[in-house]
Amino acid sequence: MSREFSRRQFLSSVSTGTLIATLGPHIASELGFFPKALGDGFEEKPLHFGNMESLVCQMQETPVEQLQSQLARMIATGTSLRTFIGAAALANARTFGGEDYVGFHTFMAMAPALEMSKRLPTHLAPLPVFKVLYRNTDRIQQFGGRDAEVLHQLDPPVVTVNGGNLQEAIVNGETSQSEHILRQLISDSPVDALNALVPLVLHNPEVHRTVLPFRAWDMQRIVGTEHAMTLLRQSLHYCLAQPQIYQREAWKKNGDLLTSLLDEFRLLQNPPGSRMADDAKLEELTEYFSTCQPDDAARAAAMTLSEGFHPSVIAEAVSLAATRLVLRDAGRLPQWESVGKPAGCVHGDSPGVHASDTANAWRHMAKVTTGASAMACVIFSAWEIARDRTASPNLLNSPLPTERHLAELTSADPDRLLIQLEESIRQNQQAHATAIAYQYGQKGLPVDRIFSTLLKFAVSEDGALHAEKYFQTVQDEFASTRAAYRWQHVAALARVTASEYGHPAPGQDEARQLLGVQD
Numbered sequence: 001m002s003r004e005f006s007r008r009q010f011l012s013s014v015s016t017g018t019l020i021a022t023l024g025p026h027i028a029s030e031l032g033f034f035p036k037a038l039g040d041g042f043e044e045k046p047l048h049f050g051n052m053e054s055l056v057c058q059m060q061e062t063p064v065e066q067l068q069s070q071l072a073r074m075i076a077t078g079t080s081l082r083t084f085i086g087a088a089a090l091a092n093a094r095t096f097g098g099e100d101y102v103g104f105h106t107f108m109a110m111a112p113a114l115e116m117s118k119r120l121p122t123h124l125a126p127l128p129v130f131k132v133l134y135r136n137t138d139r140i141q142q143f144g145g146r147d148a149e150v151l152h153q154l155d156p157p158v159v160t161v162n163g164g165n166l167q168e169a170i171v172n173g174e175t176s177q178s179e180h181i182l183r184q185l186i187s188d189s190p191v192d193a194l195n196a197l198v199p200l201v202l203h204n205p206e207v208h209r210t211v212l213p214f215r216a217w218d219m220q221r222i223v224g225t226e227h228a229m230t231l232l233r234q235s236l237h238y239c240l241a242q243p244q245i246y247q248r249e250a251w252k253k254n255g256d257l258l259t260s261l262l263d264e265f266r267l268l269q270n271p272p273g274s275r276m277a278d279d280a281k282l283e284e285l286t287e288y289f290s291t292c293q294p295d296d297a298a299r300a301a302a303m304t305l306s307e308g309f310h311p312s313v314i315a316e317a318v319s320l321a322a323t324r325l326v327l328r329d330a331g332r333l334p335q336w337e338s339v340g341k342p343a344g345c346v347h348g349d350s351p352g353v354h355a356s357d358t359a360n361a362w363r364h365m366a367k368v369t370t371g372a373s374a375m376a377c378v379i380f381s382a383w384e385i386a387r388d389r390t391a392s393p394n395l396l397n398s399p400l401p402t403e404r405h406l407a408e409l410t411s412a413d414p415d416r417l418l419i420q421l422e423e424s425i426r427q428n429q430q431a432h433a434t435a436i437a438y439q440y441g442q443k444g445l446p447v448d449r450i451f452s453t454l455l456k457f458a459v460s461e462d463g464a465l466h467a468e469k470y471f472q473t474v475q476d477e478f479a480s481t482r483a484a485y486r487w488q489h490v491a492a493l494a495r496v497t498a499s500e501y502g503h504p505a506p507g508q509d510e511a512r513q514l515l516g517v518q519d
Contacts, residue, residue, distance in 0.1 A: 044152040047094050047230065052223075055087035060095060060146055064138045068130055068507060072514040081129045085114045086223040088136050090230065095140045097150030098212060098234030099241050103143065105465040106136045107234065108215040111222060112472035119455055127511055128459045132468060134507035151233055154179055166196045170236070173243050182236055183229055190220075190228045191370060197235055198365065198373040202254045204245045205384045207354040211469075212238055214361035217368065254383075257298060258376050265306035267375050273308030277316075279484055285317035289385050290324055297386035301379045311378045312480070315363040318381045319477045320485055322359040325389055326352030326492035327399030327434065331499075340464050340503045346430065347500035348464025351392040352492065355385055357466070360473040363480070399488075400495065405435035414445045418453050421494065425457055430498045437494035441487030450490060451475070454497050462503045470496060 049056050062070060071084065089110050096103030109132045116128040154176070166185070169178040185193040197213050213235040220228055262268055277285070285304065289297050301314050329352045331344035341348050362381035366374050389395075411417060417440050424432040440450055458471040474493040478486045511517075 045155070046146075046149060047151055047153055049090050049227070052087055052090060055083070056091045056094070057146075059088045059091035059133065059137055060140050062137060064134060064141060064507075067137050068134060068511050068514055071126070071130060071133065075126060081114060081117050081126060082222060084129055084133060085110050088133050089219050089223055090227065091140065092136055093216075093230050093234055094149050094151050095143060095145075096234070098236070098238040099150055100139070100143060102135075102139045102465065104208065104212055104234060104238065106132060106139055107219075108211060109135075109465070109468040111215065111218055112468040114222065115472055115475075116455060116458065116468060119452065120459075123515065124459075124517060126515055127508065127517070128468060130511040131459060131505050131508060134511070135505075138506070150237065151230065154183060167199055170200055170239055173240065175237075175240055178236055178240060179233060182232060186229050186232065190217075190225060190232075191368060193228070193232055194365065195369050195371065195373040197232065198369060198376050199255065200235075200239045202258065202376060202380060203239075204242070205254065205358075205380055205387070207349075207358045209235075209238060210358045210384065211361040214365050215469075218364070254380070257295060257383075258372070258379060261298060261302040261379060262372060262375060265302045267302060267305055268372060272311055273305065274310050275308045275313075276310060277313045279482070282313065282317055282320075282482070282485070285314065286320045286324070289317055289321040289382050290389060292386055293390065294383045294387040298379050298383040301382035302375075305375070305378065311366055311374075312363075314378050314382060315359070315366065316481055316485075318385050319356070319359045319363065319481065320488060321385045321389070322352065322355035323477070323488050323492045324399045325355050325385070325392065325395075326350070326495060327401075327488065328352075328396045329392070330394040330396050331430075333394055340462060345499045347470075347496045348466050350496075351388055353466055353470050353496060355388040356473050356477070356492070357469055358384055358388070360476055400431050401435035401438050401491065402431065405431050406439060408432075409435060409439045412443055414440070414443075414449060417445070418449060421450070421453055425494070425498045425501050428498055428501055430495045433494040433498035434491045438487055438491040441490055447478070447490070450494075454490075454493055457497045457501060460504060460508055461497075461500045462505045463500045464503075467500060467505075 058070070059067075071079075074084075075081075089107060092103060092107045092110075096107070098104050113128040113132045117125040120127070164181050164184065166178060166181045169181055182193055182196070185196055194213065194217055201209050201213065213232065216231040216234050217228075219231050223231070285300070288300055292300070304314055305311065326346060329346045329350055331346055332341060332350065334343040337343045337345075346352060359381055362377045362384070366377035366381070369377055409417075409420075411420070417436055421433060421436045421440070424436060437450060441447075455471065458467045461467060463470070471493065474489045478489045481489060
């Protein structure tokens, strides 16, 4: 009997699927053939994370004023910071699905916070993790908690009516269709799924559209590849939440530009080159990306690849151009100031911080993706930094530090320089902090000591949602940049740190008391 029922169920599914394919999704939905995801009558089932479920629920349901005391007790009984971050990331993804500004910023801060904890002494290590977990639970409960979850189970499957083209499904606003296509891609190969998401970024390259898929991909290191679908669905939902982009004639422009450059320079016919650039070539590229128009930057990147240069050469130049944008930023205009982001500040969602995080994401995705998607990551990293510069309303003529600030520094003693750096940060003296950090590097002093000084403030201050991510970006880019240029990244971090000081992170005082931290 059960065998006959399964046979009837199968035939019914095939018949319904054929009818849906014939009628099209919109008419079929009106006639009642789709479940709730595409119509009515289907109760969405919550995602369940197996042996992580209990801790995931705890991250969502614990009153935020009780959260950190519970975490402190769990640390005492052996729960790792990595486990906390993994559960918080899944709680965040299930709740927000990439559709809430504070929510996805909090998700993107999680892996960087865990990396920050590794640089701290054991008794201080929980502080950056507690900081983002507090923010996460607080925002989840503001959002509506478990009753407001965006991501649910995808069953039952939806019939593919457009040939399984993810881009077409997104453009048509077909949420369930898009998710099922993404799930199929992930089951074949998670890299295929990331390759398919890159063209969606190109529709309208901007920082969140670019950084979220990288941070979602990177989180697999912590939660495991079995959760790749949950993580990458966030990027999909972010794209689906902006349907107006696909109604513009201009949305095809970047795709056409990429296609023409790939064809003109035959970038898919030849393997990537291995040539490395000398300092003069790197400076030439950096300066060009810092001054040209976006399409010209993309062409220059494609041409550089065609000349046999390794993709890392372009990544290094783009990263430096982004950092120089931090150092040229004249600060937030008075009409754009808000709570925690006063006029003159350069932290949070400033053009330079955004550009740096974007350059970092493109570089990492270029290493993971393949074929045309990998080329797109390299080419559009240059396009986006040029676009960010042209869109920045308030730039200095040349980057900090100025000759005046450098001339005021007379000490070569690392202890004295680091004391001066802390003083400048606490007084919000951005230019002074930049000069001290740059001078410290030029004297060949130990990098770990200055990173430790800056890390202390990246933990204690709110940073307007960007402190953790930007700190990790600078660490990454410092390690990937040659010695002659890498200290520009640290100087930029010092400036951002001086800008963000004075706005302590919510929950940090309580966390320090619970952990018995005096300093």
